[in-house]
Amino acid sequence: xxxxxxxxxxxxxxxxxxxxxxxxxxxxxxxxxxxxxxxxxxxxxxxxxxxxxxxxxxxxxxxxxxxxxxxxxxxxxxxxxxxxxxxxxxxxxxxxxxxxxxxxxxxxxxxxxxxxxxxxxxxxxxxxxxxxxxxxxxxxxxxxxxxxxxxxxxxxxxxxxxxxxxxxxxxxxxxxxxxxxxxxxxxxxxxxxxxxxxxxxxxxxxxxxxxxxxxxxxxxxxxxxxxxxxxxxxxxxxxxxxxxxxxxxxxxxxxxxxxxxxxxxxxxxxxxxxxxxxxxxxxxxxxxxxxxxxxxxxxxxxxxxxxxxxxxxxxxxxxxxxxxxxxxxxxxxxxxxxxxxxxxxxxxxxxxxxxxxxxxxxxxxxxxxxxxxxxxxxxxxxxxxxxxxxxxxxxxxxxxxxxxxxxxxxxxxxxxxxxxxxxxxxxxxxxxxxxxxxxxxxxxxxxxxxxxxxxxxxxxxxxxxxxxxxxxxxxxxxxxxxxxxxxxxxxxxxxxxxxxxxxxxxxxxxxxxxxxxxxxxxxxxxxxxxxxxxxxxxxxxxxxxxxxxxxxxxxxxxxxxxxxxxxxxxxxxxxxxxxxxxxxxxxxxxxxxxxxxxxxxxxxxxxxxxxxxxxxxxxxxxxxxxxxxxxxxxxxxxxxxxxxxxxxxxxxxxxxxxxxxxxxxxxxxxxxxxxxxxxxxxxxxxxxxxxxxxxxxxxxxxxxxxxxxxxxxxxxxxxxxxxxxxxxxxxxxxxxxxxxxxxxxxxxxxxxxxxxxxxxxxxxxxxxxxxxxxx
Amino acid sequence: xxxxxxxxxxxxxxxxxxxxxxxxxxxxxxxxxxxxxxxxxxxxxxxxxxxxxxxxxxxxxxxxxxxxxxxxxxxxxxxxxxxxxxxxxxxxxxxxxxxxxxxxxxxxxxxxxxxxxxxxxxxxxxxxxxxxxxxxxxxxxxxxxxxxxxxxxxxxxxxxxxxxxxxxxxxxx
Numbered sequence: 001x002x003x004x005x006x007x008x009x010x011x012x013x014x015x016x017x018x019x020x021x022x023x024x025x026x027x028x029x030x031x032x033x034x035x036x037x038x039x040x041x042x043x044x045x046x047x048x049x050x051x052x053x054x055x056x057x058x059x060x061x062x063x064x065x066x067x068x069x070x071x072x073x074x075x076x077x078x079x080x081x082x083x084x085x086x087x088x089x090x091x092x093x094x095x096x097x098x099x100x101x102x103x104x105x106x107x108x109x110x111x112x113x114x115x116x117x118x119x120x121x122x123x124x125x126x127x128x129x130x131x132x133x134x135x136x137x138x139x140x141x142x143x144x145x146x147x148x149x150x151x152x153x154x155x156x157x158x159x160x161x162x163x164x165x166x167x168x169x170x171x172x173x174x175x176x177x178x179x180x181x182x183x184x185x186x187x188x189x190x191x192x193x194x195x196x197x198x199x200x201x202x203x204x205x206x207x208x209x210x211x212x213x214x215x216x217x218x219x220x221x222x223x224x225x226x227x228x229x230x231x232x233x234x235x236x237x238x239x240x241x242x243x244x245x246x247x248x249x250x251x252x253x254x255x256x257x258x259x260x261x262x263x264x265x266x267x268x269x270x271x272x273x274x275x276x277x278x279x280x281x282x283x284x285x286x287x288x289x290x291x292x293x294x295x296x297x298x299x300x301x302x303x304x305x306x307x308x309x310x311x312x313x314x315x316x317x318x319x320x321x322x323x324x325x326x327x328x329x330x331x332x333x334x335x336x337x338x339x340x341x342x343x344x345x346x347x348x349x350x351x352x353x354x355x356x357x358x359x360x361x362x363x364x365x366x367x368x369x370x371x372x373x374x375x376x377x378x379x380x381x382x383x384x385x386x387x388x389x390x391x392x393x394x395x396x397x398x399x400x401x402x403x404x405x406x407x408x409x410x411x412x413x414x415x416x417x418x419x420x421x422x423x424x425x426x427x428x429x430x431x432x433x434x435x436x437x438x439x440x441x442x443x444x445x446x447x448x449x450x451x452x453x454x455x456x457x458x459x460x461x462x463x464x465x466x467x468x469x470x471x472x473x474x475x476x477x478x479x480x481x482x483x484x485x486x487x488x489x490x491x492x493x494x495x496x497x498x499x500x501x502x503x504x505x506x507x508x509x510x511x512x513x514x515x516x517x518x519x520x521x522x523x524x525x526x527x528x529x530x531x532x533x534x535x536x537x538x539x540x541x542x543x544x545x546x547x548x549x550x551x552x553x554x555x556x557x558x559x560x561x562x563x564x565x566x567x568x569x570x571x572x573x574x575x576x577x578x579x580x581x582x583x584x585x586x587x588x589x590x591x592x593x594x595x596x597x598x599x600x601x602x603x604x605x606x607x608x609x610x611x612x613x614x615x616x617x618x619x620x621x622x623x624x625x626x627x628x629x630x631x632x633x634x635x636x637x638x639x640x641x642x643x644x645x646x647x648x649x650x651x652x653x654x655x656x657x658x659x660x661x662x663x664x665x666x667x668x669x670x671x672x673x674x675x676x677x678x679x680x681x682x683x684x685x686x687x688x689x690x691x692x693x694x695x696x697x698x699x700x701x702x703x704x705x706x707x708x709x710x711x712x713x714x715x716x717x718x719x720x721x722x723x724x725x726x727x728x729x730x731x732x733x734x735x736x737x738x739x740x741x742x743x744x745x746x747x748x749x750x751x752x753x754x755x756x757x758x759x760x761x762x763x764x765x766x767x768x769x770x771x772x773x774x775x
Numbered sequence: 776x777x778x779x780x781x782x783x784x785x786x787x788x789x790x791x792x793x794x795x796x797x798x799x800x801x802x803x804x805x806x807x808x809x810x811x812x813x814x815x816x817x818x819x820x821x822x823x824x825x826x827x828x829x830x831x832x833x834x835x836x837x838x839x840x841x842x843x844x845x846x847x848x849x850x851x852x853x854x855x856x857x858x859x860x861x862x863x864x865x866x867x868x869x870x871x872x873x874x875x876x877x878x879x880x881x882x883x884x885x886x887x888x889x890x891x892x893x894x895x896x897x898x899x900x901x902x903x904x905x906x907x908x909x910x911x912x913x914x915x916x917x918x919x920x921x922x923x924x925x926x927x928x929x930x931x932x933x934x935x936x937x938x939x940x941x942x943x944x945x946x947x948x
Contacts (some may be wrong), residue, residue, distance in 0.1 A: 052864050052865065052867070053864065053867070055872070056863075056864035056869075057853040057854070057856060057860075057864065058853055058872075059869055059871075059872025059875050060851075060856065060860040060861075060863045060864060060869070060872070060875055060876075060879065061807065061847065061848070061850075061851060061852050061853040061856065061860060062805075062806065062807020062808070062809075062846070062847035062848055062875075062876040063807065063848075063852075063853050064872050065806065066806070066809075066873065068800075068806075068810070069800070069806035071804060077801075156790065156793075156801070157797055157801065158790055158792040158793055158797070162792070226923075227923055228871070228873075228923055229809070229811040229817055229819055229871075229873045229874045229921060229922070229923050230809070230811065230871065230873040231810060231811065231812075231813075276871070276872065276873075277871060278809070278871045278872070278873030278874075279870075279871045279873060279923045279924055280871075281923070307810065309813060310811070310812040310813060310814060310816075506870075506871055507869070507870030507871030507872065507924050508870065509870070671867050672867065672870075674867070675867045675870055675924070675925070675926060675929065676870075678925050678926075678927075678928055679870060679924045679925030679926065680925070681925070682925030682927060683923075683925060706812065706814060706816060707811070707812045707814075707816035707817050707921060708812075708814065708815075708816040712921060712923060713925075713927075714918040714919075714921060715913070715914040715915070715917045715918045715920070715922075715927050715930070715931065716914045716915050716918045717918075718914070718925070718927035718928065720910070720928055721928055744925075
């Protein structure tokens with residue numbers, strides 16, 4: 001549905017358009033980030049230090065407790081039976097044998113499940129967490145192959161699993177659309193985050209037809225699954241009217257609110273905690289297992305632990321959808337882009353709102369004179385697809401950056417030089433200034449460190465024994481995001497400070513980096529700061545997604561810090577060395593406040609609190625609306641370099657070296673940041689070479705629902721990966737940082753594909769690049 | 776019917792279907808051993824049985840009667856870390872931490888295999904009594920332990936830093 005066809009959307013769109021114009025033209029100082037975060041200037045403190053993870057000892061000793069590791073009194077174990085048809089209805093569901101099996105407490109089906117409202121789908125409300133809006137076990141309807149049809153509850157997991165195998169279901173099938181090609185003729189314009197995935201600047205087709213050099217190619221990427229190693233799990237109980245969930249979550253507040261909607265209870269009657277998450281990547285949001293476990297606990301009156309089997313994760317938790325992308329580039333003889341056309345097709349389901357937005361990177365990467373971008377989407381009767389690491393950019397940069405490599409060859413121009421030649425001065429579509437854009441620096445530093453000058457531009461010209469050797473490069477890019485809803489509680493005591501925010505630690509190093517930032521902001525040692533997160537009772541609605549969490553927390557803590565200083569001044573009194581000073585003129589250092597221009601005038605927090613007879617001060621600050629996103633074009637970039645060897649006899653591709661050179665603002669912790677960059681790149685190697693969720697298009701069933709058949713990179717696939725960065729702060733973001741969780745996967749697949757082309761002369765436009773495509 | 780878990784006796788479960796993994800996690804509440812697939816594909820459940828690395832999801836608890844099993848809880852504690860655990864922290868050999876106990880147990884078992892001269896797919900000389908503790912050998916031998924966060928470089932560095940120097944040190948003694 002396009003906005004123009006929907007009157008409410010039309011009015012909202014117009015209002016947003018006016019607001020965007022006003023914010024774009026406003027003076028910098030009126031916009032969040034207009035006055036740089038003072039922390040940007042503090043160069044030799046906690047921020048930027050390679051601090052080891054504060055939760056390291058718990059994780060390496062196996063004592064960090066994950067969602068399936070909270071025992072509860074009288075708990076029962078759950079097992080799920082999945083549908084085997086794509087669409088239709090349940091005719092018979094024979095549960096008597098399961099019910100009678102040893103240890104079975106209850107069998108839940110649509111016949112006896114508590115009556116529930118459908119899940120609120122993502123973006124239908126700021127706190128909506130549902131991957132789709134299908135009713136959960138409320139009727140006999142089947143919407144996808146793998147939908148849960150029964151939940152067995154038993155005293156042990158073995159008893160539950162066995163009993164689930166005793167249930168017999170028969171179905172009446174209805175025609176289902178499960179093949180991409182079959183749906184092609186019904187493609188419709190796609191929307192992402194309420195905006196059409198369509199952009200035009202100038203007449204791109206005309207510009208293309210008159211360009212001196214043209215490239216026109218189609219690229220395909222398959223479905224993917226997140227495959228976090230921790231299985232999705234919840235341990236759930238109803239305790240005195242409160243629904244209590246131990247979850248593995250990247251959105252605890254959203255989940256609490258959404259479950260409240262489903263069960264018809266206020267959100268403060270749902271308590272979701274998630275202290276550790278065994279990998280997320282977009283997959284640890286709210287899916288049917290949350291609802292089923294809570295409903296089952298209600299039905300049987302006992303706590304329930306529901307751990308999805310690995311197959312269950314593939315049946316129940318959506319992944320990334322497939323794409324078919326056409327890229328047409330037109331350039332003059334010097335390589336300056338006259339036309340950039342990037343359009344194509346993806347698939348979603350009727351019940352979700354997530355077309356894979358593969359054009360996002362093409363909006364801001366190159367200064368083409370004319371641009372046309374478009375995503376169309378078809379609807380298939382499959383499990384709802386969802387966000388997976390860098391939705392859009394991960395697969396979109398494969399197409400765009402492969403095409404740029406093809407263009408460089410057609411122009412006989414170095415691929416790095418081609419990219420630098422098309423570097424825009426302002427955002428190519430919006431015309432907004434960039435908040436900070438140093439991709440050229442990243443290219444030059446990366447080329448030097450990687451030894452790019454040793455690359456032969458002639459494909460297939462370097463051979464070592466039976467191995468063909470090649471190098472390739474590509475641009476990676478991911479935007480700076482900050483979503484509304486960030487709020488943080490800051491508590492100051494004589495011993496130190498603690499931050500409380502309903503944010504998440506899935507391995508990104510959030511807790512460690514935020515302790516460093518808060519310690520620096522307050523002038524405290526690191527061990528005097530605690531960071532509380534992963535609890536829906538804490539302030540803020542913070543999604544660990546879109547690489548936005550660092551900024552969302554940062555802006556909320558800045559707001560809370562401002563309130564804290566104000567409160568301290570309210571109690572400072574006339575006997576303090578700070579008497580008569582304005583809050584704007586102080587700085588935090590050495591566990592107290594001092595006059596910014598006269599640091600000797602200083603009083604410790606402990607002293608201020610003691611004189612006022614206060615044990616602590618607690619404030620809660622809310623981050624401002626993220627208007628900076630309408631005032632500047634804000635993006636991180638990476639220059640990705642890959643060396644591959646391809647076996648001339650077997651076609652086996654091996655990545656032998658990889659270097660990522662990043663421009664992501666200020667790096668808060670080089671140790672954890674390097675791991676984020678490497679982690680993204682490694683998932684990108686999987687995207688390039690091996691990952692594919694295979695669907696049987698005849699019946700919509702995932703054919704490889706296991707880690708032995710869905711291949712992810714293993715140790716032997718991962719060479720040493722060099723990561724370097726500009727470390728140039730973005731003056732308009734909290735701490736000068738931009739999120740780094742997703743950019744590593746962008747550009748990587750194209751860098752690999754381009755290196756394989758350089759090694760072999762074979763251009764593979766269809767991921768993954770398996771050896772059969774290189775024979 | 777009992778086995779030894781981390782030096783302490785434990786009664787083998789009555790239900791013969793119970794995997795060693797579920798026995799450790801659900802019965803003994805030793806949650807350090809992780810379940811990532813329950814079908815032998817990810818390595819997260821790796822423990823040491825009489826010093827050899829095994830996948831506890833593919834083992835029935837009853838098979839281990841009379842055997843000695845070491846889990847991550849028996850390798851070291853948060854306050855008294857094994858040097859490999861310390862090295863994982865130093866080299867940032869993990870992010871989410873879920874595959875980590877399996878990686879650590881697997882590496883301990885693997886180091887012993889290398890010391891015994893057990894060759895791998897990448898060993899050049901199958902008859903050599905010793906082999907180098909190099910990154911290539913570590914990568915090959917650790918490939919059964921998946922990591923989705925992508926901490927591979929740190930894991931290999933941590934293992935190399937902990938074990939690579941040992942044969943030389945022993946030789947010097």
